[in-house]
Amino acid sequence: MKMSTEEAIMRWNKAADSFISNYDENGGVNRKVLLNPAIFELLGEVSGKVLLDAGCGEGYLSRILAQQGASITAVDYSERMLELAKERTTDNSIKYEFGNIENMHFLPSQSFDKIVSNMVIQDLEKYELAIKEMYRLLKRDGTFVFSILHPCFITPNSGWIKDTKGQKLYWKVDRYFYEGVYDQNFPANSDEKVVYYHRTLMSYMKTFRNAGFTLNDIIEPKASSEDLLLYPKFKEDLNCPNFIVFQLSKKG
Numbered sequence: 001m002k003m004s005t006e007e008a009i010m011r012w013n014k015a016a017d018s019f020i021s022n023y024d025e026n027g028g029v030n031r032k033v034l035l036n037p038a039i040f041e042l043l044g045e046v047s048g049k050v051l052l053d054a055g056c057g058e059g060y061l062s063r064i065l066a067q068q069g070a071s072i073t074a075v076d077y078s079e080r081m082l083e084l085a086k087e088r089t090t091d092n093s094i095k096y097e098f099g100n101i102e103n104m105h106f107l108p109s110q111s112f113d114k115i116v117s118n119m120v121i122q123d124l125e126k127y128e129l130a131i132k133e134m135y136r137l138l139k140r141d142g143t144f145v146f147s148i149l150h151p152c153f154i155t156p157n158s159g160w161i162k163d164t165k166g167q168k169l170y171w172k173v174d175r176y177f178y179e180g181v182y183d184q185n186f187p188a189n190s191d192e193k194v195v196y197y198h199r200t201l202m203s204y205m206k207t208f209r210n211a212g213f214t215l216n217d218i219i220e221p222k223a224s225s226e227d228l229l230l231y232p233k234f235k236e237d238l239n240c241p242n243f244i245v246f247q248l249s250k251k252g
Protein backbone atom coordinates (compact mmCIF):
# COMPACT_ATOMS: atom_id res chain seq x y z
CA MET A 1 0.00 0.00 0.00
CA LYS A 2 1.30 3.50 -0.86
CA MET A 3 -0.12 6.69 0.54
CA SER A 4 1.00 10.27 -0.03
CA THR A 5 0.64 13.00 2.60
CA GLU A 6 -1.96 14.69 0.38
CA GLU A 7 -4.09 11.52 0.22
CA ALA A 8 -3.78 11.06 3.97
CA ILE A 9 -4.98 14.64 4.50
CA MET A 10 -7.94 14.12 2.17
CA ARG A 11 -8.92 11.29 4.49
CA TRP A 12 -8.50 13.57 7.52
CA ASN A 13 -10.74 16.18 5.86
CA LYS A 14 -13.41 13.51 5.38
CA ALA A 15 -12.97 12.02 8.85
CA ALA A 16 -12.68 15.34 10.76
CA ASP A 17 -16.30 15.70 11.85
CA SER A 18 -16.72 12.12 13.05
CA PHE A 19 -13.22 12.12 14.64
CA ILE A 20 -14.07 15.04 16.91
CA SER A 21 -17.72 14.10 17.56
CA ASN A 22 -16.94 13.03 21.15
CA TYR A 23 -14.41 15.78 21.85
CA ASP A 24 -15.10 18.09 24.79
CA GLU A 25 -12.88 20.86 26.21
CA ASN A 26 -10.33 18.16 27.23
CA GLY A 27 -10.36 16.43 23.85
CA GLY A 28 -12.43 13.47 25.12
CA VAL A 29 -11.83 10.87 27.78
CA ASN A 30 -8.68 9.18 26.32
CA ARG A 31 -6.93 12.50 26.13
CA LYS A 32 -8.21 13.64 29.52
CA VAL A 33 -7.13 10.48 31.37
CA LEU A 34 -4.02 9.36 29.45
CA LEU A 35 -2.47 11.90 27.08
CA ASN A 36 -3.10 15.32 28.65
CA PRO A 37 -1.50 14.60 32.07
CA ALA A 38 1.63 13.19 30.38
CA ILE A 39 1.88 16.10 27.94
CA PHE A 40 1.44 18.72 30.68
CA GLU A 41 4.05 17.02 32.87
CA LEU A 42 6.62 16.88 30.05
CA LEU A 43 5.89 20.41 28.76
CA GLY A 44 6.37 21.98 32.20
CA GLU A 45 5.52 25.63 32.82
CA VAL A 46 4.01 27.27 29.72
CA SER A 47 2.90 30.63 31.06
CA GLY A 48 4.64 33.43 29.13
CA LYS A 49 6.17 30.91 26.67
CA VAL A 50 5.84 30.88 22.89
CA LEU A 51 4.43 27.52 21.77
CA LEU A 52 3.69 25.69 18.55
CA ASP A 53 0.92 23.06 18.41
CA ALA A 54 1.95 21.01 15.36
CA GLY A 55 -1.08 19.18 13.92
CA CYS A 56 -3.55 20.96 16.20
CA GLY A 57 -6.74 19.30 14.87
CA GLU A 58 -9.80 21.00 16.38
CA GLY A 59 -7.52 22.88 18.75
CA TYR A 60 -8.53 21.71 22.24
CA LEU A 61 -4.90 21.49 23.44
CA SER A 62 -4.04 24.92 22.02
CA ARG A 63 -7.01 26.38 23.89
CA ILE A 64 -5.96 24.78 27.21
CA LEU A 65 -2.35 25.98 26.78
CA ALA A 66 -3.50 29.49 25.81
CA GLN A 67 -5.64 29.57 28.98
CA GLN A 68 -2.47 28.68 30.92
CA GLY A 69 -0.84 31.84 29.55
CA ALA A 70 1.12 30.54 26.53
CA SER A 71 1.23 32.36 23.21
CA ILE A 72 0.16 29.75 20.65
CA THR A 73 0.62 29.17 16.94
CA ALA A 74 -1.34 26.11 15.79
CA VAL A 75 -0.73 24.42 12.42
CA ASP A 76 -2.79 21.77 10.64
CA TYR A 77 -2.91 20.47 7.07
CA SER A 78 -6.65 19.71 7.07
CA GLU A 79 -8.82 22.66 6.05
CA ARG A 80 -11.83 21.07 7.76
CA MET A 81 -9.98 20.59 11.06
CA LEU A 82 -8.88 24.24 10.97
CA GLU A 83 -12.46 25.40 10.27
CA LEU A 84 -13.63 23.43 13.31
CA ALA A 85 -10.75 24.78 15.42
CA LYS A 86 -11.58 28.37 14.50
CA GLU A 87 -15.30 27.82 15.20
CA ARG A 88 -14.44 26.47 18.66
CA THR A 89 -12.00 29.25 19.58
CA THR A 90 -13.98 32.26 20.74
CA ASP A 91 -11.10 34.73 21.19
CA ASN A 92 -7.94 35.75 19.30
CA SER A 93 -5.58 33.90 21.63
CA ILE A 94 -4.45 31.36 18.99
CA LYS A 95 -2.86 32.01 15.61
CA TYR A 96 -4.06 29.21 13.29
CA GLU A 97 -1.99 28.40 10.20
CA PHE A 98 -2.70 26.00 7.34
CA GLY A 99 0.36 23.92 6.51
CA ASN A 100 2.19 20.62 6.36
CA ILE A 101 4.30 20.17 9.49
CA GLU A 102 6.93 18.38 7.39
CA ASN A 103 7.77 21.82 5.92
CA MET A 104 6.76 24.94 7.86
CA HIS A 105 8.71 27.43 5.72
CA PHE A 106 6.14 30.12 6.71
CA LEU A 107 7.51 30.08 10.29
CA PRO A 108 10.93 31.59 11.14
CA SER A 109 13.74 29.49 12.67
CA GLN A 110 14.28 29.51 16.43
CA SER A 111 10.93 31.13 17.18
CA PHE A 112 9.42 28.75 19.78
CA ASP A 113 10.24 27.93 23.40
CA LYS A 114 8.26 24.69 23.24
CA ILE A 115 6.56 22.57 20.59
CA VAL A 116 3.83 20.03 21.19
CA SER A 117 2.46 17.54 18.70
CA ASN A 118 -0.33 15.32 19.96
CA MET A 119 -0.97 12.11 18.02
CA VAL A 120 0.26 13.43 14.67
CA ILE A 121 3.79 12.13 13.99
CA GLN A 122 2.46 8.63 13.21
CA ASP A 123 0.33 10.18 10.43
CA LEU A 124 3.32 11.54 8.56
CA GLU A 125 4.82 10.07 5.44
CA LYS A 126 8.13 11.90 5.98
CA TYR A 127 8.28 12.17 9.76
CA GLU A 128 12.06 12.65 9.67
CA LEU A 129 11.48 16.02 7.93
CA ALA A 130 8.95 17.02 10.61
CA ILE A 131 11.40 16.17 13.43
CA LYS A 132 14.08 18.29 11.67
CA GLU A 133 11.55 21.12 11.30
CA MET A 134 10.84 21.04 15.04
CA TYR A 135 14.57 21.32 15.70
CA ARG A 136 14.84 24.30 13.32
CA LEU A 137 11.85 26.06 14.87
CA LEU A 138 12.90 25.65 18.51
CA LYS A 139 14.99 28.20 20.35
CA ARG A 140 18.15 26.93 22.01
CA ASP A 141 17.27 24.79 25.05
CA GLY A 142 13.74 24.44 23.68
CA THR A 143 11.58 21.38 24.33
CA PHE A 144 9.64 19.22 21.90
CA VAL A 145 6.93 16.97 23.37
CA PHE A 146 5.01 14.58 21.17
CA SER A 147 2.71 11.60 21.58
CA ILE A 148 2.12 8.68 19.24
CA LEU A 149 0.49 5.27 19.35
CA HIS A 150 2.97 3.07 21.23
CA PRO A 151 4.92 1.40 18.40
CA CYS A 152 5.75 -1.69 20.51
CA PHE A 153 2.10 -2.59 21.04
CA ILE A 154 0.04 -0.87 18.34
CA THR A 155 1.38 -2.45 15.18
CA PRO A 156 -0.22 -3.42 11.88
CA ASN A 157 -2.50 -6.40 12.69
CA SER A 158 -2.31 -5.90 16.45
CA GLY A 159 -5.58 -6.42 18.32
CA TRP A 160 -7.46 -8.40 20.95
CA ILE A 161 -7.55 -12.18 20.82
CA LYS A 162 -10.99 -13.20 22.04
CA ASP A 163 -12.48 -16.47 23.29
CA THR A 164 -15.42 -18.20 21.62
CA LYS A 165 -17.83 -16.00 23.58
CA GLY A 166 -16.13 -12.85 22.37
CA GLN A 167 -14.47 -12.11 25.72
CA LYS A 168 -11.07 -10.42 25.42
CA LEU A 169 -8.23 -12.77 26.38
CA TYR A 170 -5.03 -10.92 25.53
CA TRP A 171 -3.57 -8.31 23.17
CA LYS A 172 -1.73 -9.65 20.12
CA VAL A 173 1.26 -7.77 18.66
CA ASP A 174 2.33 -8.53 15.11
CA ARG A 175 4.76 -7.22 12.45
CA TYR A 176 6.75 -4.99 14.84
CA PHE A 177 9.67 -4.67 12.42
CA TYR A 178 7.43 -3.59 9.53
CA GLU A 179 8.09 0.08 8.75
CA GLY A 180 5.56 1.90 6.63
CA VAL A 181 1.98 2.73 6.05
CA TYR A 182 -1.09 0.85 7.21
CA ASP A 183 -4.69 1.88 7.51
CA GLN A 184 -7.32 1.38 10.10
CA ASN A 185 -11.09 1.91 10.19
CA PHE A 186 -11.98 4.96 12.21
CA PRO A 187 -14.36 4.94 14.05
CA ALA A 188 -13.76 1.19 14.47
CA ASN A 189 -17.26 0.26 13.29
CA SER A 190 -17.25 2.48 10.18
CA ASP A 191 -15.86 2.13 6.65
CA GLU A 192 -13.84 5.35 6.94
CA LYS A 193 -10.08 4.71 6.95
CA VAL A 194 -7.39 6.66 8.78
CA VAL A 195 -3.75 6.12 7.77
CA TYR A 196 -0.90 5.50 10.18
CA TYR A 197 2.81 4.85 9.68
CA HIS A 198 4.54 2.30 11.86
CA ARG A 199 8.21 2.68 12.82
CA THR A 200 10.32 0.85 15.35
CA LEU A 201 11.65 2.53 18.48
CA MET A 202 15.16 2.14 17.02
CA SER A 203 14.15 4.23 14.01
CA TYR A 204 12.60 6.92 16.18
CA MET A 205 15.75 7.10 18.30
CA LYS A 206 17.99 7.37 15.23
CA THR A 207 15.80 10.10 13.77
CA PHE A 208 15.93 12.16 16.97
CA ARG A 209 19.73 11.86 17.03
CA ASN A 210 20.14 12.72 13.34
CA ALA A 211 18.04 15.86 13.81
CA GLY A 212 20.27 16.96 16.73
CA PHE A 213 17.81 16.27 19.54
CA THR A 214 18.54 14.79 22.96
CA LEU A 215 15.93 12.40 24.33
CA ASN A 216 15.24 13.44 27.95
CA ASP A 217 12.22 11.48 29.03
CA ILE A 218 9.28 9.33 28.01
CA ILE A 219 5.92 8.61 29.61
CA GLU A 220 3.86 5.51 28.85
CA PRO A 221 0.52 6.78 30.16
CA LYS A 222 -1.78 4.69 32.32
CA ALA A 223 -4.91 5.67 34.20
CA SER A 224 -4.51 6.81 37.81
CA SER A 225 -6.37 4.88 40.55
CA GLU A 226 -8.87 7.78 40.85
CA ASP A 227 -9.50 7.69 37.09
CA LEU A 228 -9.92 3.89 37.18
CA LEU A 229 -12.78 4.33 39.65
CA LEU A 230 -14.42 6.91 37.39
CA TYR A 231 -13.63 5.14 34.09
CA PRO A 232 -13.26 1.36 34.68
CA LYS A 233 -12.84 0.79 30.93
CA PHE A 234 -9.18 1.81 31.31
CA LYS A 235 -8.49 -1.33 33.40
CA GLU A 236 -7.98 -3.33 30.22
CA ASP A 237 -5.24 -0.89 29.16
CA LEU A 238 -3.16 -1.80 32.23
CA ASN A 239 -1.83 -4.80 30.27
CA CYS A 240 0.14 -2.61 27.88
CA PRO A 241 0.19 1.09 27.04
CA ASN A 242 -1.57 2.41 23.93
CA PHE A 243 0.50 5.58 23.83
CA ILE A 244 4.02 6.86 24.38
CA VAL A 245 4.93 10.50 24.96
CA PHE A 246 8.48 11.73 24.25
CA GLN A 247 10.30 14.78 25.59
CA LEU A 248 13.21 15.91 23.41
CA SER A 249 15.41 18.93 23.86
CA LYS A 250 17.54 21.14 21.65
CA LYS A 251 20.65 21.56 23.75
CA GLY A 252 22.39 24.92 23.54
Ligand SMILES: C[S@@+](CC[C@H](N)C(=O)[O-])C[C@H]1O[C@@H](n2cnc3c(N)ncnc32)[C@H](O)[C@@H]1O
Residues within 6 Å of the ligand: 005, 009, 012, 027, 054, 055, 056, 057, 058, 059, 060, 061, 075, 076, 077, 078, 081, 099, 100, 101, 102, 117, 118, 119, 120, 123, 124
Ligand atom coordinates in the same frame (compact mmCIF):
# COMPACT_ATOMS: atom_id res chain seq x y z
C1 LIG B 1 -5.21 12.38 15.49
S1 LIG B 1 -5.47 14.03 14.94
C2 LIG B 1 -4.84 14.89 16.37
C3 LIG B 1 -5.28 16.32 16.43
C4 LIG B 1 -4.91 17.04 17.73
N1 LIG B 1 -3.48 17.14 17.90
C5 LIG B 1 -5.55 16.36 18.92
O1 LIG B 1 -4.83 15.74 19.71
O2 LIG B 1 -6.78 16.45 19.03
C6 LIG B 1 -4.16 14.25 13.75
C7 LIG B 1 -4.16 15.65 13.14
O3 LIG B 1 -2.94 15.80 12.41
C8 LIG B 1 -3.22 16.49 11.22
N2 LIG B 1 -2.15 16.17 10.27
C9 LIG B 1 -1.88 14.97 9.70
N3 LIG B 1 -0.82 15.08 8.88
C10 LIG B 1 -0.41 16.37 8.94
C11 LIG B 1 0.64 17.10 8.32
N4 LIG B 1 1.50 16.51 7.46
N5 LIG B 1 0.77 18.41 8.62
C12 LIG B 1 -0.07 19.02 9.49
N6 LIG B 1 -1.10 18.38 10.09
C13 LIG B 1 -1.26 17.06 9.82
C14 LIG B 1 -4.60 15.98 10.81
O4 LIG B 1 -5.22 16.87 9.92
C15 LIG B 1 -5.30 15.91 12.17
O5 LIG B 1 -5.89 17.14 12.49
